[in-house]
Amino acid sequence: AQSVAQPEDQVNVAEGNPLTVKCTYSVSGNPYLFWYVQYPNRGLQFLLKYITGDNLVKGSYGFEAEFNKSQTSFHLKKPSALVSDSALYFCAVRVLMDTGRRALTFGSGTRLQVQP
Amino acid sequence: ETGVTQTPRHLVMGMTNKKSLKCEQHLGHNAMYWYKQSAKKPLELMFVYSLEERVENNSVPSRFSPECPNSSHLFLHLHTLQPEDSALYLCASSQEGATGHGYTFGSGTRLTVV
Numbered sequence: 001a002q003s004v005a006q007p008e009d010q011v012n013v014a015e016g017n018p019l020t021v022k023c024t025y026s027v028s029g030n031p032y033l034f035w036y037v038q039y040p041n042r043g044l045q046f047l048l049k050y051i052t053g054d055n056l057v058k059g060s061y062g063f064e065a066e067f068n069k070s071q072t073s074f075h076l077k078k079p080s081a082l083v084s085d086s087a088l089y090f091c092a093v094r095v096l097m098d099t100g101r102r103a104l105t106f107g108s109g110t111r112l113q114v115q116p
Numbered sequence: 117e118t119g120v121t122q123t124p125r126h127l128v129m130g131m132t133n134k135k136s137l138k139c140e141q142h143l144g145h146n147a148m149y150w151y152k153q154s155a156k157k158p159l160e161l162m163f164v165y166s167l168e169e170r171v172e173n174n175s176v177p178s179r180f181s182p183e184c185p186n187s188s189h190l191f192l193h194l195h196t197l198q199p200e201d202s203a204l205y206l207c208a209s210s211q212e213g214a215t216g217h218g219y220t221f222g223s224g225t226r227l228t229v230v
Contacts, residue, residue, distance in 0.1 A: 009156065034218055041125075043118065043206055043221030090159065097164075101171050103149070104219055106159035 006107035023091030122222035139207030
């Protein structure tokens with residue numbers, strides 16, 4: 001089945017330290033991969049995407065993600081975490097539906113908690 | 117604001133009530149989506165509309181009924197819901213056909229079924 005997996009329900013990191021939020025995917029063909037962030041009582045906001053090209057993708061708020069085809073991973077990273085980065089993070093991949101249409105399928109989310 | 121507006125933000129309804137969720141986008145997108153978000157579960161894709169035509173219905177119970185009268189508006193009509201239907205319902209839109217298109221989400225409607 002085409003899907004993404006986020007193995008960690010929660011990630012805790014101290015402010016100023018680097019952070020990584022993990023995502024692995026399972027799709028046929030070349031994946032289109034996305035990261036979204038959700039703040040309390042808000043919808044999902046786009047952070048970054050990988051379509052093709054450079055394996056290191058830079059996005060909003062200083063986040064970046066590394067596409068690794070051999071490990072089928074697309075981990076989200078930031079060199080120095082801020083308390084304001086505390087939120088729920090979703091990885092997503094574009095999948096081919098039975099109808100031939102494409103849609104995004106999301107992981108279960110990882111809650112990032114950055115301690116001051 | 118993201119350009120996708122959902123109303124109401126919060127809704128409490130009894131199991132015998134009928135209510136509707138509304139989504140409106142002003143981005144000129146041609147596809148709209150309903151997702152269900154429950155705690156610690158992946159977002160569940162419920163319905164997809166492309167050019168106002170329903171193109172996906174992911175085995176959603178008939179007590180959920182979508183409507184897309186035009187490319188800017190999407191509704192989710194609710195009737196005889198169950199307590200397990202309590203969740204955050206998210207609407208999203210996108211420009212289908214654009215390479216690597218992402219979605220723009222609304223803030224969601226928090227639904228509680230009592």
